[in-house]
Structures are given as C-alpha cells and as structure tokens.
Amino acid sequence: MNILLAHFRVGETDGVSLEMDKWKWALEAMGHHVFYLAGSAGSCEADLIPALHYLEPFNDKIISNAYVEQTDYDSDEALIDAIEERADTISESIIDVIRKRNIDVIVPNNIWSLGYHLPAAMGLMSAVKVTQTKVICHHHDFHWERVKYSNPTSSGISELLDSIFPPNHPLVKHCVINRIAQKELKERRNIDAVVVPNVFDFHGSDWKIDEYNQDLRSRFGIQPHDVMFLQATRIVARKGIELAIDLLDKIEQQREILQGRELYNGAKFTAESRLILVLAGMCEEESYLDLLKNKAQQKGVELLFINDWVGHSRSQKEGAKVYSLWDVYCHADIITYPSLLEGWGNQFLEGLIAKLPMVVYRYPVYDLDIADYKFDIIDLGNTHKIDSQGLAYIDADMLNSAANETITYLFDNETRNTRTQNNYLIGEKKFSYPALKLLLGNIFTE
Secondary structure (H helix, E strand, C coil), rough: CCEEEEECCCCCHHHHHHHHHHHHHHHHHCCCEEEEEEECCCCCCCCCCECCCCCCHHHHHHHHHHHCCCCCCCCHHHHHHEEEEEEEEHHHHHHHHHHHHHEEEEEECCCCCCCHHHHHHHHHHHHHHHHHHHEEEEECCCCCHCCCHCCCCCHHHHHHHHCCCCCCCEEEEEEEECCHHHHHHHHCCCCCCEECCCCCCCCCCCCCCCCCCHHHHCCCCCCCCEEEEEEEECCCHCHHHHHHHHHHHHHCCCCHCCCEEECCCCCCCCCCCCCCEECCCCCHHHHHHHHHHHHHHCCCCEEEHHHEEEEECCCCCCCCEECCCCCCHHCCCEEECCCCCCCCCCHHHHHHHHHCCCCCCCCCHHHHHHHHCCCEEEEECCCCCCCCCCCECCCCHHHHHHHHHHHHHHHHHHHHHHHHHHHHHHHHCCEEEEHHHHHHHHHEEE
C-alpha cells in the first residue's frame, strides 16, 4: 500500500517526529511505500503544505482566539468562517497529495486529537470524505489532556472539538499510545482504539563515541571530570525540568564528601568538577525557560543549552558540525527525565538504548504502562506540588533519596553496568522495532 504519514512537522527531534520515523521503518519493512506530509520537513523529504507548519502565524491567531480570548473576530460565526476558509485551502492541498501519491491510507499524527490546528483537522476531514481514503490515526496527545485547550471561547469551537477530535467515522481507525488514552477515548467519544506503545530500534542503534562526535564535550567546555546530566527533551513546562535543577543542587550540597572519589569512568571528582545540566532540546515556552534560568541561578546550578548544534541527524551549519541527539547521549553520564506528563516516553527508551542511568518522575503513564516491567530507575516519586512561581517540587525525603541513588550510579561502576544492562534487555524484548512491526501488521490490513 501507499501510506501517507501526516503531521505539522517531520524530520526533527520532537517525540512525534521520532515516532513517525519508527512507523515508517516498520511499514516499509512490511513492504509498504511510505510518504510524509507536513508543514516543515526538517532533515527528511516530505510533501509540504505551509499552512500546516507548527509555527504558522494564521494558526497562532486561531489558537489565541479559540482558546484564550476572541479579539480578532466580531462573532463566533466569523471565527468559524475563518477556520473553514483556511480548511478549504488545506483540504485542496491534501487532496492533491493523495492523488499524486495514489495514497491508500493516511496516518494523521495528533491532527485529530490535540486541538492544536483546527483548520488542519477540518481540512483533512474534508479531504478524506472527498477521496474516500482510509485513515489509521496515531494519537499521541488529546486536547482534554491539556489545560491550553480546555476552555474554548465559543460553543462553535467546543462543537468542533467534540465532532472531529477525533472523528468517529467508518473510514477511520484509531491507535493510541497508552491505556489511559484508550480508556478516555472510549468513555468520551465511544471510540475503540488499539494501544501501540512507543518503541525504539534496539538492534540498529549502535551509539558510541567515534571520530565525528569525540569532540562533543570539549566543544561545549565539558571536562572529563565534569558530570554531564542530559535533559534531552524539549523545554516545555510539562517536562518538569525544575526537578532536575533541584536534584543537581542536592548533589552539589554533598560535594565535600564526594571530592577525591573516582567516578564510574575512572575520572576523579575534584574541587574543579562541575555538575552540568545540558539541555539538548528546542525551547518552545520562553516564559518557562526564564523561570528555569532564574531558579538555576538562585540554586547555583549550571545550565548549558546546546540545541543550536543538535539536530535530527548529523549535518553542517555555518561551517561547523551539527551533532545528532544520539551523539549527545554517548557523552552523558546521567539522563534526567522528570516529566510531569507524557503520552508515553520516547526519551525513556532512548536512555535504555544508551545504557544510561535515568532520573525519572513517575508520570501517570509510566506508572500504568511501564512500571510493571520493573526497570531500575532513580525514582523521583509520582507526587509533586507547585510553588509560587508555578514550578513543580517534590518531597524533600524523596529528593534526598534520588540524590543518593544518583551518586551510587556515578561512583559505583559495577552497580551501574548491571542495572543499565538489565534495563536494556527488558526494553529490547518489549519495545523494539520487531514488536512494533508485529502490532502494525495486525492493524494495516488491506
């Protein structure tokens, strides 16, 4: 079959783009021909519709008027008319791609679930009806999971969300990435869905320090005796990055008793050794970033932002090398994954592949869908509060326990190797590409 994977962006390091790459691999391994449709292509090839771009100005205006305050339109009807007008344009472009590629199945990613791009959702629905193309949705996030989309400014927007986010239509099947979403979808929309968890290429990911990436730490001023904590996610509030700052601060408070000890890699932890929180993902919430910077400054925690030089894959920019995210993992000592909310957890799987210790806040999906596999993690618990700045914090005893466990991973090489290898083997069995291929083989039938 000819299959069209559709999203607002592809070929980047966000979770949806990465998961689409995996579905593409699995579907092509099954003999299908796979194409991308998006608003931006990043580092891969795609049929582009500029109106789908995730930073498209008109859609930004629609989001503001639909969910914040209706300031640009005289009435609810005028807002809906504007959405429908843009939807018609998008629909025509999608129809052109469907016909040009002779598409048999469209796989929308979040277009009919998140509530982010109302014209795109309407346009896609129209294109599907016109062409009678089958659809298998890949829902990563739903609008009811996000505060941002919880208070529409008009009944018209609410009706739109209730009708096609997602649609209950005979041409459309649904896949979700966790059991929470499966249950919610059935209760809210009476729609049955198949759970397809995130996976990773355990057998084709040989991440190691090589000639290309060997200079990464020195490039960014990280010394062999420094400790590199890697926050690989995007910078958005639900990632709970402030908890990583608290963790580094707590470890820093034990510096005197750690000095002179040998790290797991043979380097000495000295008075000059730095604890560095390296942020490799793009920033999508500047106000949140400002709060993180202020907190880090108050705590004396060093933040290092390297996203400008980290891409979906290795490349060149301004005459200098751009590293892949996998290159960064090769040099990390500890992964911080303190997300308060995740649809599943791409970065968790990446940490398994990299065989690195991971600091994890047990967000709801982790506890329901992942915890049963008994991975060894540095546990931040599953309960947090919000401070006066709007940032999360956890119980002091839990933070102390996590700091001590992190120190064990940094200085006890035998424990580190045993636990991370065991984690890898569990992940290889349960969340590898062959597991995805088997699942999709049952879903993508003629």
